[in-house]
Every structure is written in structure tokens, then in C-alpha cells.
Amino acid sequence: MTAPPSLSLDAEPVSETRPVTAPRHLIATPAIVAASTLALAACGGGSDGEANPDTGVPEPDGAGPSLPDTRSLEETALFLGQATLGAGRAEIQALARRPLNDWLTEQFALPPTSSHVAWLYANGYDAEEFRYSQRGMDNTVWRAFIGGADALRQRVVLALSEICVVSVLGVDSAWRQFALGNYLDILQTHAFGNYRQLLEALTLSPAMGYYLTYRGNAKANPKTGSQPDENYARELMQLFTIGLVQLQDDGTPVVRGGNPVETYRGEDVSGLARVFTGWDLDSTGLSKPYSPELMVRPMAQVPSRYETGAKQFLGANIADGTEARAALRTALDTLFAHPNVPPFVSRQLIQRLVTSNPSGAYVRRVAAVFANNGQGVRGDLRAVVRAILLDPTARSATRLQDPSWGKLREPVHRFVHWARAFGATSSAQAWDVGDLSDPGSRLGQSPLRSSSVFNFFRPGYVPPNTALSSQGLVAPEFQITNESTVAGYVNFMQRAVASKNVGDLRLEYGSLLGLAPDGAALVAELQVVLAGGQLSAATVATVVAAVNAMPTKVGADLQNRVYAALTLVLAAPDYIVQK
Structure with a gap:
């Protein structure tokens, strides 16, 4: 996607893009960094807490036409980009032939991925050597996010973990991996349950008690003047x-x-x-x-x-x-029971799943479902998630023409999307991907590792000194985005696609290797599976030219073609912006 001129950065000029001339040794060139930064800008920034301005693109009314039972592969891939952390070609093809509502019902019925706490015990992380360690926490997170069959549930777990935040960096206790594992189990259990029950379970969890410092909180002491921790x-x-x-x-x-x-x-x-x-x-x-x-x-x-x-x-x-x-x-x-809860929580869930700048009408419709699921129940997250994903605005074809529609794919989502799309497995069942939060050499983000209770990014974040704020939009994920982090992401993914820096993860590229001799066919496959048809003609032409310039004499050459195509698409502005 080419960034609309009205939404380009004005704080600092972006260097002119250059063609990729050495795809076998890809680095985060200024061209890729600049293009990615523009793409991120295209998703917008804006004033804290405001809904979308009128962009001139008509929005469907609350009822909207009934959703078709079938749809294109590209539209299906876009839906799965909102509803899951990633899906492969087979999943996209299967869902394209069936109603979305049926798929949601099926996902709601799936049991949660096996307990994080149980996995930690089963893998020996209760041994004394791990008492004051974080070891095991990252492993079980990636196990669920990458390997979990409950794709929708894991998507909602990530969203909830970025609203009701707990970070291992602030849990100052022994056995913190178990505290965080229990926290994730709570999110898994209640992801399709009731928000009120989720709040109570989180309130009584040791992870939250340590993180927000009320574990051991004492009543006021008139003699010392101490007051309860607030x-x-x-x-x-x-x-x-x-x-x-x-x-x-x-x-x-x-x-x-x-x-x-x-x-x-x-x-x-x-x-x-x-x-x-x-x-x-x-x-x-x-x-x-x-x-x-x-x-x-x-x-x-x-x-x-x-x-x-x-x-x-x-x-x-x-x-x-x-x-x-x-x-x-x-x-x-x-x-x-406070009247703020439905719009406050609903808007943030929409931001996490679908778009950074939902219209007021979209928020109102979802908030109404939060307030009453149709059966007199308040806070039914299953009904709320269904309403968010099937809302006529979210499924309308006109949304793709709206420059304010969409969101930046946060780095964790991009990484897991790639892994799930190509059948990543853990060869030793250790899921030893590790902490990916280093901004210079890894993703710049890793689950349960936010530096504060305000998450990695605020829901109303506006990049300062840019043209974005004048658009009346917000760009939460931009808070952890700059040229250094974009470069770190591209360099990390270049190595990751070749399984060089992701522990025991192994990817299945068989279908891509069969297409590798033909650059156009290879990129066309990634256009569907990763980008949902949103790569521009210019992006496609650039990637195809880079791939076709590479040799095809031996098997390693075909692998290098696949690696190059994947890296370039994962770095493309059109992909980084989720529509």
C-alpha cells in the first residue's frame, strides 16, 4: 500500500526508496525502513479517545446486508488476520467455502490450549534451579500462540493481555513463570466468558497482586500514618x-x-x-x-x-x-455496572482485533452487545467478539478504500502470523523462541514483557510532531515504532524465515518451494496467504523482480528465493498495515 500523501510523516523527510539489488543478503536498507515507516503512518495517529472523523467513505448501517456464505480467498485471509494470529493456505481455503458465523461458533466450542501451568510442571520448571528464574514463561507463550488449535481464543488472549496488563518485568517473586502461566490460564479460561468474572479472577491472581503491588496490602495504621496501597x-x-x-x-x-x-x-x-x-x-x-x-x-x-x-x-x-x-x-x-465499561472495553477490543480508529457507530453497536447480549447478560465476551468481527463495517468491501481504516500489525502478530501460516512446529517441543523484546535485534516486543501497566502502546497514542494528529486518528502501535525498531524487525525476520534465530522452530515451506522457480507465482501465493490481496502492483513487481534475479540452479537457490520473497513481503508496507 502506498501511503496517502496527507498521512505522510512531516517531522523528518523519508529517504528515497531504492530497488533491492542483493536479495540473498537482505538487510534493513533505508528504502525498506522508509517504506515501512510510511506504511505505519498510513494507519494514522490522532487525539486520545476520539472516534474516527468523517473520511467521506460511507459506512453501512447497523443492520447491513447478510454476510455471504462464501467469499474470495483474499477476503477470507483478511478476516482471519483479524480473528486469529495467523492461518495457512488450507485454513483460508476451507473457510472461504463456509459461513463466517459457523466458523466462529466452532472456534468458541474448542477447548483452550492445554494449561500453561500444567505445561510448566510437565516440563520440569518446578525444579529448584528455576525458582528465581523466568525460564519457561516465554516457551509456553509461544507454544500457545504458534501451536494452539484454538486460533480465535489465542487472538483474544493477546488482546486481553494488552488491556488488563501484567508483565513479568514487574512480578518480583519466586516462581514468576508460574504466576504468569496462571495469568494466561485465566485469560484463556475467560476469553469467551464474562468480563465481570474475568475481573474477579485477575484480581485474585498472584501475578496481578505482585504486579500492581496489593499482595499483602494492609489497612491503615493510625500510629504510623500508613495508608492502603492505591x-x-x-x-x-x-x-x-x-x-x-x-x-x-x-x-x-x-x-x-x-x-x-x-x-x-x-x-x-x-x-x-x-x-x-x-x-x-x-x-x-x-x-x-x-x-x-x-x-x-x-x-x-x-x-x-x-x-x-x-x-x-x-x-x-x-x-x-x-x-x-x-x-x-x-x-x-x-x-x-458503570455505563463507561461497554464503550471503554469494546473500543479497545476493536482496536486490538480490527482497526485503530473505529467509527462511533461501530463502537456503539459493539458496546450495545457488551451491555446486553440479547439475553439480558452484560459483559458476554463471546457475543462481543462475534459482534466485532461480523460488524457490517468490518466486513464491508468499502472499508478497503478508506485511508483511515485498519491498524498496524504489531510485531508479535507479524511474527506469529508468519509462523502459523507456514505450519511452524517445535522440533523438541521446547518452543525455545525466547524473549523477542530487544528493539535493535529482535521484534521490539514480546508477550507479557511490557515495560509498564500501560502496555507496549497506549490506545490513544499520537506520534508527536507529525501530520497524523491533524487527521483526528490514533496509531497505538506507532508508539513502539521508529526506524531502529523497523530495521531490527526486518533483520530479525530475515534470519527467522531461514530458522536461524528462533530456537527449535521449524517451518514447512514445501508448497512455496514448488513455486520458487517462478517469482510471480511465488509472490502471488504470499499475496493471498500473508497479505490478503493488499500488496500493491508496485510492491508485487518489486518483489517479483528481486526474486527472479536470483539463481535457480540448485535446491539451495530455491530456498533462498523463498526466504527472500518472505522477507520482502513481511517488510512490505502493504503487509504491515492490516486492512
């Missing part, structure tokens, strides 16, 4: 449920006197923090004083630390003497 109370409201300002049903701020109306005040944080006192690790009945099981069990109450007094916040009043678990449930019920 960290979780604040982030639970700001990031997981209601946000900073009151919202309309379409996700836009409620404005009074020219200013957005705040959702809570300092005293609300203090009142809610009193609920999160007394919760700590549950060692009941454990034979070992400090075992991985401590990081897996829900936290339990320590009555001497719990604040038994009255608690007021957001207009709710929890009476003096209310038992700790009852107070917790009342607090979560109060937050869950």
Missing part, C-alpha cells in the same frame, strides 16, 4: 474498566462546559483501595513452605490486615463490617 484501585478503574473520563455510548467523551467529565476523584481511589487490603498468597495445606503452587492459587484473606470499616467510592457504600470477599464482589459489581 495502585490496583487506580489502575483497575483507569485501565481495566471505566477510564479517566465519562463516555457516550459511541466512546466519545461526555463534555460539560467545554471540558471532559472525569469518572473518578482521589477519594474514590482511596475508598476503593480499602477493599484491596488483606489479600495475600494462600499457603493453606502446602507441604513445602514456598512452592510454585503459591503462585497459582487465588489469593486468600489475612483478616488482621483487612480494613473492616466502611468504604465509599463512585457513589457506592460498602457498610462497616462487610466481609472481605463480599466487599470485593460489591466493588467489582459497582465498577462493572
Whole structure:
């Protein structure tokens, strides 16, 4: 995709692109970096919390035409790019011949990938040598994201992990891989469940207790002047449920006197923090004083630390003497019932799955399903995910002509997309891909390794000093994108496609090797499987020319052709922008 001129970067000129002349030894040339940066810019940036401006492209009404039972391979691949972390040719072909709604129903019925905690135990990560290590965490993440049959569930797990954030970098405990494994198990279990139940499970998880510092939180002490830790109370409201300002049903701020109306005040944080006192690790009945099981069990109450007094916040009043678990449930019920929750959570899920800048109408429709799934149930994530993916705007052909439509594929998604598309397996079943967060030599992002509770990128992030903000759009993934990280990504993927830096991952390129003698046929296959038909004619011509310039004398030559084509497509602006 060529970036629209109105959305090009204006902070710094982008160097002129050059043809690729040495595809066998691809590096992140200024041409690739510049083109990729322009592509990222094309997805937009904008003001925090605002919905899409009117782009002139008509949007379908709420009902929309019924979806066809069949569709092109390209349209199917685009859907699977939103609904999964990656799909291969066979999956695309199979879904092209059946209704999307049937596929969703089938995915909802699939059991979760086997428990992360169980996998850690089965692979010996409970040995004493791993007590103060992170070893095993990355392995089980990649096992599920790359190898999990529950493709839709894993897509939603990644999305939820970037809304209700926990990072191993902030879990200062022994057996942290078990704490994070349990956190992922919670996300897997509740990905198609109810958001209210997800909140309670996360609140009682040791991972969240450590990460947001309320594990062992104590009631106020009049003698020392100490007060309950307010960290979780604040982030639970700001990031997981209601946000900073009151919202309309379409996700836009409620404005009074020219200013957005705040959702809570300092005293609300203090009142809610009193609920999160007394919760700590549950060692009941454990034979070992400090075992991985401590990081897996829900936290339990320590009555001497719990604040038994009255608690007021957001207009709710929890009476003096209310038992700790009852107070917790009342607090979560109060937050869950807040009118902000449907648009606040729905908009972020749309951003994670489909487009960075959903229209107000799109947000309103999904938020209505969050508020009531049609059977009087609030927070039904299964219904919400279905509404997001089958919304008439998401499935309308006109969206592809809208320059504000789409999102940047975050680096983790690009990597897993490639791996799943070409049948990646772990030869030793170790899934030893490792930490990919180094920005200079790897992806610049790795699951459960955000540097803060605000995720790798904010939902309303705007690249500073660019023309993007004037468009009234947002570009979350741009927050971890610059020329250095783009170069690091391209260089990493160049090695990854040849299985040189991804541990025991092995890819299946048999179908591509058969096409390798013909550059046009090879690129046409990648056009469907990876790009969903979105590579421009210019991009296709450039990649085909580069591939056809390479020799075909021996088998290694054909492999090199496949590696070059994959690297160039994975670095193409048209691919990096998910439409």
C-alpha cells in the first residue's frame, strides 16, 4: 500500500526508496525502513479517545446486508488476520467455502490450549534451579500462540493481555513463570466468558497482586500514618474498566462546559483501595513452605490486615463490617455496572482485533452487545467478539478504500502470523523462541514483557510532531515504532524465515518451494496467504523482480528465493498495515 500523501510523516523527510539489488543478503536498507515507516503512518495517529472523523467513505448501517456464505480467498485471509494470529493456505481455503458465523461458533466450542501451568510442571520448571528464574514463561507463550488449535481464543488472549496488563518485568517473586502461566490460564479460561468474572479472577491472581503491588496490602495504621496501597484501585478503574473520563455510548467523551467529565476523584481511589487490603498468597495445606503452587492459587484473606470499616467510592457504600470477599464482589459489581465499561472495553477490543480508529457507530453497536447480549447478560465476551468481527463495517468491501481504516500489525502478530501460516512446529517441543523484546535485534516486543501497566502502546497514542494528529486518528502501535525498531524487525525476520534465530522452530515451506522457480507465482501465493490481496502492483513487481534475479540452479537457490520473497513481503508496507 502506498501511503496517502496527507498521512505522510512531516517531522523528518523519508529517504528515497531504492530497488533491492542483493536479495540473498537482505538487510534493513533505508528504502525498506522508509517504506515501512510510511506504511505505519498510513494507519494514522490522532487525539486520545476520539472516534474516527468523517473520511467521506460511507459506512453501512447497523443492520447491513447478510454476510455471504462464501467469499474470495483474499477476503477470507483478511478476516482471519483479524480473528486469529495467523492461518495457512488450507485454513483460508476451507473457510472461504463456509459461513463466517459457523466458523466462529466452532472456534468458541474448542477447548483452550492445554494449561500453561500444567505445561510448566510437565516440563520440569518446578525444579529448584528455576525458582528465581523466568525460564519457561516465554516457551509456553509461544507454544500457545504458534501451536494452539484454538486460533480465535489465542487472538483474544493477546488482546486481553494488552488491556488488563501484567508483565513479568514487574512480578518480583519466586516462581514468576508460574504466576504468569496462571495469568494466561485465566485469560484463556475467560476469553469467551464474562468480563465481570474475568475481573474477579485477575484480581485474585498472584501475578496481578505482585504486579500492581496489593499482595499483602494492609489497612491503615493510625500510629504510623500508613495508608492502603492505591495502585490496583487506580489502575483497575483507569485501565481495566471505566477510564479517566465519562463516555457516550459511541466512546466519545461526555463534555460539560467545554471540558471532559472525569469518572473518578482521589477519594474514590482511596475508598476503593480499602477493599484491596488483606489479600495475600494462600499457603493453606502446602507441604513445602514456598512452592510454585503459591503462585497459582487465588489469593486468600489475612483478616488482621483487612480494613473492616466502611468504604465509599463512585457513589457506592460498602457498610462497616462487610466481609472481605463480599466487599470485593460489591466493588467489582459497582465498577462493572458503570455505563463507561461497554464503550471503554469494546473500543479497545476493536482496536486490538480490527482497526485503530473505529467509527462511533461501530463502537456503539459493539458496546450495545457488551451491555446486553440479547439475553439480558452484560459483559458476554463471546457475543462481543462475534459482534466485532461480523460488524457490517468490518466486513464491508468499502472499508478497503478508506485511508483511515485498519491498524498496524504489531510485531508479535507479524511474527506469529508468519509462523502459523507456514505450519511452524517445535522440533523438541521446547518452543525455545525466547524473549523477542530487544528493539535493535529482535521484534521490539514480546508477550507479557511490557515495560509498564500501560502496555507496549497506549490506545490513544499520537506520534508527536507529525501530520497524523491533524487527521483526528490514533496509531497505538506507532508508539513502539521508529526506524531502529523497523530495521531490527526486518533483520530479525530475515534470519527467522531461514530458522536461524528462533530456537527449535521449524517451518514447512514445501508448497512455496514448488513455486520458487517462478517469482510471480511465488509472490502471488504470499499475496493471498500473508497479505490478503493488499500488496500493491508496485510492491508485487518489486518483489517479483528481486526474486527472479536470483539463481535457480540448485535446491539451495530455491530456498533462498523463498526466504527472500518472505522477507520482502513481511517488510512490505502493504503487509504491515492490516486492512
